[in-house]
Amino acid sequence: MPIFGDKDGAPCAVGTGFLVLLENKHLLITAAHVLDEITEHQDLYFYAATSMTRKVAGNVLLSKPPPGGTREDDVIDIGIVFLEGEGLPPYPEIGKEPMDITRLVAFSTPRAGKKYAVLGFPASKSEVTRPQKSVRSAAYSYLASSISADAYAPLDLTPESHVALIFDTKDIVHPDGRKMNFPKPTGISGSPLWELRLPEDGGPKVVGVMIEHRKNKKVMVAADIGFAFRMLRDHLTET
Secondary structure, three states: OEEEEEEOOEEEEEEEOEEEEEOOEEEEEEEHHHHHHHHOOOOOEEEEEOOEEEEOOEEEEEOOOOOOOOHHHOOOOEEEEEEOOOOOOOEHHHOEOOEEHHHEOOOOOOOOOOEEEEEEOOHHHEEEEOOOOEEEEOOEEEEEEEOOHHHOHHHOOOOOOEEEEEOOOOOOEOOOOOEOOOOOOOOOOOOEEEEOOOHHHOOOEEEEEEEEEEHHHOEEEEEEOHHHHHHHHHHHHHO
8 A cells, every 4th residue: 555645735655555454453564664754743644445545543553763763773664553443444446455464474584595576656656636636656566586695794684684685776677578667666665575485385475564775785675574473462462
């Protein structure tokens, strides 16, 4: 789901999220820095139908920066919203429904030898028509492999906690073999990272949440979805 705020009275894409069903609870999972917009007194919303928005509202869980640090120091950067009130999923008019939490797999290591797919909504591909305040968002997918295991340490990451994908904007190939110009990944934060598995292995699974693009290192980074499970476990234990 593309997530929007308002800028100068018109929709402005701020990130991507995905819907998950946990028993009878509807979750929206995204990057924590996307949800930080709420704490800055800006309402966030997504489209539940072609002409109807749904406010991102409910109990919010955010990963915590290290003591004395800010969100920029938070290497987990995962946010979860327990959607509440009217207008809960599914949203058949736009073909959106939550995936069952069994589609999420925590700490699926090793990373080497696997193919991953990112599906998100780049902000540069959101077209706003101001008189009607309408918006068209285009989804983009990207297929990639993880960087080598020994390349994680220079990024201050580990393959146990993150997935760092090779992402060189000058060398991106379409699935049909053509080189393509991939849009700036701003807005893809919060997208699910899929590990592509064969049907006999259960099919594709969500293994991470996209949180960062390090342009100078030519990588995109996802935090393992296992951290979301830990946040949910701690919250549900407390309540």
